Amino acid sequence: MASSRFVYVTYIRTTPEKLWQALIDPEFTRRYWCGTRHESEWKPGASWRIMIPDGRVADSGEVLEIEPNRRLVLRWRNEFKPELHAEGYSRLTYELEKQAESVKLTIIHEIDKPDSKLIEAVSGGWPLILASLKSLLETGEPLEETRHWPKGK
Secondary structure (H helix, E strand, O other): OOOEEEEEEEEEOOOHHHHHHHHHOHHHHHHHOOOOEEEEOOOOOOEEEEEOOOOOEEEEEEEEEEEOOOEEEEEEEEOOOHHHHOOOOEEEEEEEEEEOOEEEEEEEEEEOOOOOHHHHHHHHHHHHHHHHHHHHHHHOOOOHHHOOOOOOO
C-alpha cells in the first residue's frame, strides 16, 4: 500500500536527557507547543494525548515503543479536525542521537495512505514546533509564534 511520510532532522545544542524531558514533560511542552500539554504514563501500551489549553483533545493514541533518551514511537490520530480524524492512525517516531555537543533529533511521521491530509498538515506544523523547541533548549526562550494556541482554532 502507498503511504505518506514526513521526515525532519534538526540538531539541538543540548543533551539527550534534556531533550527527552522536553519531549515528554507536560510543563515543558506547554512552553514551545502552543500551550498544549502531553498526557501519558510513558510506557509501552499506555495511552497518550495532547491537550489543547481549552480542554479539547488535539491528538491521541498509544505509546508503541519507548527507549528513554533515544527513541519514542507513538500511534497518533488527530482528534479535532474531522477530515484528519477520518484518516485514522498514523505513526510518529522520535529518534535522538548524541552528536558531539548536540543531539540529532529525527522526526518521522507516516501513515499508510497516499496523499494524506494529515501528513500535509503536520508537514506545516512540525518545523515550527521543532524550531521553537530548539530555541527554548538553546536560548531559554521559545519562538513567539508557539507560545499560545492560535485564536479561533
